[in-house]
Amino acid sequence: MYVIEIIILAAVVTTLRVFGVILLSITSGWLLSYAAIKSKIFENIYVPLMEIFESVPVISFFPIVLILFVNAIGGILGVELAADFLVFTAVVWNIWMGEYQAYKTVPNEMIEVGENYNFTLAEKLKYIYIPFSIPRLAANLFPSFADAFFYITVSEVFSIGAHQYETFGIGSIIVYFYSRNQITYVHYSLLVMAIIISISVYLLREFSKYAVAKYTIDTDAPILRRGRINLRQTTRVISSITVTPLSRLARYYRFRNNIPEEEVFEKEEKKYEWIKYIPGVIAILIFIVLIYYSVKLIVSIPMATWNYLFSITPFIILNMLFDYIRIAIIAIVSLIFAILLGYYLAMRKRGEGILVPIIQTFSAFPPPIYFPIVFGISYPFVLHYFGFLTTEIYVLAIGFVSTFYYVLYSFWMGFKAFPGEYFDVMENFQMNFFQKLRYVILPGTFPYLISGITSTINSAWGGLMIGEYWPDIIGDKSLEVKVGLMKYISQATLQGNIEIAAWSSFIFSIVVVLYSLFFTKKLMDLASKKYVAEEGIYAA
Amino acid sequence: MSLNENIHKDQINEIMRVENLNFTYENGYKVFENINLSINENKFVSVIGRSGIGKSTFLRLLGGFLKPDSGNIYLRNRRITKPNPQIVLIHQSIVTFPWMTAFENVKISLKSKNLTEEEENYRARKALEMVGLQGFEDLYPKEMSGGMRQRISIARALAAEPLMLLMDEPFAHLDELTAEGLRQDIFNILFNLETNLKAVVLVSHNLTEVLELSDEIFILNNMPATIVAKIEVNLPRPRNPRSEEFNRMLDQLYTYLGSSSNIRG
Numbered sequence: 106m107y108v109i110e111i112i113i114l115a116a117v118v119t120t121l122r123v124f125g126v127i128l129l130s131i132t133s134g135w136l137l138s139y140a141a142i143k144s145k146i147f148e149n150i151y152v153p154l155m156e157i158f159e160s161v162p163v164i165s166f167f168p169i170v171l172i173l174f175v176n177a178i179g180g181i182l183g184v185e186l187a188a189d190f191l192v193f194t195a196v197v198w199n200i201w202m203g204e205y206q207a208y209k210t211v212p213n214e215m216i217e218v219g220e221n222y223n224f225t226l227a228e229k230l231k232y233i234y235i236p237f238s239i240p241r242l243a244a245n246l247f248p249s250f251a252d253a254f255f256y257i258t259v260s261e262v263f264s265i266g267a268h269q270y271e272t273f274g275i276g277s278i279i280v281y282f283y284s285r286n287q288i289t290y291v292h293y294s295l296l297v298m299a300i301i302i303s304i305s306v307y308l309l310r311e312f313s314k315y316a317v318a319k320y321t322i323d324t325d326a327p328i329l330r331r332g333r334i335n336l337r338q339t340t341r342v343i344s345s346i347t348v349t350p351l352s353r354l355a356r357y358y359r360f361r362n363n364i365p366e367e368e369v370f371e372k373e374e375k376k377y378e379w380i381k382y383i384p385g386v387i388a389i390l391i392f393i394v395l396i397y398y399s400v401k402l403i404v405s406i407p408m409a410t411w412n413y414l415f416s417i418t419p420f421i422i423l424n425m426l427f428d429y430i431r432i433a434i435i436a437i438v439s440l441i442f443a444i445l446l447g448y449y450l451a452m453r454k455r456g457e458g459i460l461v462p463i464i465q466t467f468s469a470f471p472p473p474i475y476f477p478i479v480f481g482i483s484y485p486f487v488l489h490y491f492g493f494l495t496t497e498i499y500v501l502a503i504g505f506v507s508t509f510y511y512v513l514y515s516f517w518m519g520f521k522a523f524p525g526e527y528f529d530v531m532e533n534f535q536m537n538f539f540q541k542l543r544y545v546i547l548p549g550t551f552p553y554l555i556s557g558i559t560s561t562i563n564s565a566w567g568g569l570m571i572g573e574y575w576p577d578i579i580g581d582k583s584l585e586v587k588v589g590l591m592k593y594i595s596q597a598t599l600q601g602n603i604e605i606a607a608w609s610s611f612i613f614s615i616v617v618v619l620y621s622l623f624f625t626k627k628l629m630d631l632a633s634k635k636y637v638a639e640e641g642i643y644a645a
Numbered sequence: 646m647s648l649n650e651n652i653h654k655d656q657i658n659e660i661m662r663v664e665n666l667n668f669t670y671e672n673g674y675k676v677f678e679n680i681n682l683s684i685n686e687n688k689f690v691s692v693i694g695r696s697g698i699g700k701s702t703f704l705r706l707l708g709g710f711l712k713p714d715s716g717n718i719y720l721r722n723r724r725i726t727k728p729n730p731q732i733v734l735i736h737q738s739i740v741t742f743p744w745m746t747a748f749e750n751v752k753i754s755l756k757s758k759n760l761t762e763e764e765e766n767y768r769a770r771k772a773l774e775m776v777g778l779q780g781f782e783d784l785y786p787k788e789m790s791g792g793m794r795q796r797i798s799i800a801r802a803l804a805a806e807p808l809m810l811l812m813d814e815p816f817a818h819l820d821e822l823t824a825e826g827l828r829q830d831i832f833n834i835l836f837n838l839e840t841n842l843k844a845v846v847l848v849s850h851n852l853t854e855v856l857e858l859s860d861e862i863f864i865l866n867n868m869p870a871t872i873v874a875k876i877e878v879n880l881p882r883p884r885n886p887r888s889e890e891f892n893r894m895l896d897q898l899y900t901y902l903g904s905s906s907n908i909r910g
Contacts, residue, residue: 533730544745548745642738
């Protein structure tokens, strides 16, 4: 039996899925972003939709996506597409948003050069927009990569009712080995994945360095950077560490306004004027189709089912409340961890060079494939020390390892981007660690912290989804919390109660969107108005 | 008795001494070699030199922000090993904290002193008054002009009651009118009888500014740089840049810089 070969093949297949999905997100984003900057109608639909979908944790799509693909398409293709689509939804918003932001911030001078030489659409994309978007894409690649691995390993095997669906890949064969208690093969699989992820992280780091060195516009500002790093080099550092929150943050900086093109040859231009309405019309059509199918779905569900779903809604909200407490704990622990480790990384160059690649590799290593081993080894100790809290400790731990890196990268990046003069002032007035944190570092990194925490919270739901209800995690042991919405959704899906799973996801999405609109966005607005450290340096 | 007379009647005590200072950048480029100088109390001292010679680096060494390869810097006979509030650096890029009001920006320099809240408030208010920002305490830096922001950073420095100020091109990012206004005020603000300040070291490439403000001028040159000359400026204050005497001295400075460049060549 060629077990090792099969493991390697499975790891390669999974990695190809990840890169394929990321590539698809990137290429589609280039075109959609161009449509968005050219058509106001398309932009007004595209951007808010991205913001909403980005703020909804991917895990809430899970049951709906499964039903759609497994029922509508079916077979191997349906399962494959379901898995790929889940990963796509995990990475795409971030990438699309980054590209859109890059397109919106292309300097006018560059656009004018393109216009001056009558560039075609393909030429504009090739010579101006796409190169300009590369550094930001590079910055988004690491978290997208980590997210994609997390969700691909979860979605390669899933159950709906009595049916288990699976598609070949490292996630599915590891589940197979665990179920047959072939732990040695699990170890081999983890080792192969570790090698592949390390190589991928290395390649991505190299790509980031190359992308930033080649494609970043020289915008040195007269701001001192710590250790005499100038803005360009800082950007290089940023890209090599990369974070999702960067793109969130970046959207709060000024965008270039769409300037109506001055038409010198009016008649000639008018011939093609209708073209610019195409993206808008397509967007409206998609919107109408979505509305149509939503209404159709609502009408197709019997009244009795609706009554039942309404009656369980308070229970769903109560479960969600418990999950929000877990999320809050994970977020606070991640925040403290991020501040302490981020501070160390930013202050110690040598530590940074060693620790950052390790953290990057670790964060890309999907917890669903190694967590059962950790659970198996540590269970007796955790049970001994934490007693009835054991399950909660594990759920919080899996939430933490799935998500801590967002706020860590974010804080560290904010701290690295600090004007060097601030370090001088803190040293000059001999502020102690807590004074530095309270008066300078935390306010100065506030925008980064908010965006990091937001991403951490969104991703922590994924950790809870797998941690709250994990039957037969290893051997005959299971992980199951008493109360929790993610467990409720998982169980409903497993038992084939798709209406309940979908309704719970829907309620959950609404709460998450409201939370994002009324809390995160407000904090972000505050951060961008008051807490932008670079604005504290006045250099005419 | 004018302020200037008051300052110069004081007995002359050395406040800072630099001995055999050598410094090399991380990339191996040797910036300074065997620099020796002495700065006396109640002196406004400037350091000039061609662009890129290491003037700002020199200030950072004086403040303890950088560690020399060898040699020592003493402030009142105590060796400087790290930055401290007795010797405060004012940056070329004007540094304020945008999330704090002018008042809070000044108070930040007092945090390590373990003062009571009332004492902190008193000192911050007094420092803001000294720089002419009374009435603007509650404004945020973004609501202020560049000149006002630089006054905040000077007030922040003065509130810490330093013995020495290091000013790195403090007027470089201000428009000419604002810079001239602040230059005219700066000497009186800094050597106000209410401050503990004993000396100022200014780094600038603007020779008119240097001549307008300084009692002594050190000229840096060569590669690696050394002090090639020290010029005493005995023009009466306030100085008039249009006066014949002033311009004669300015010409001398230019000549000196030019000839010291030749030494290098």
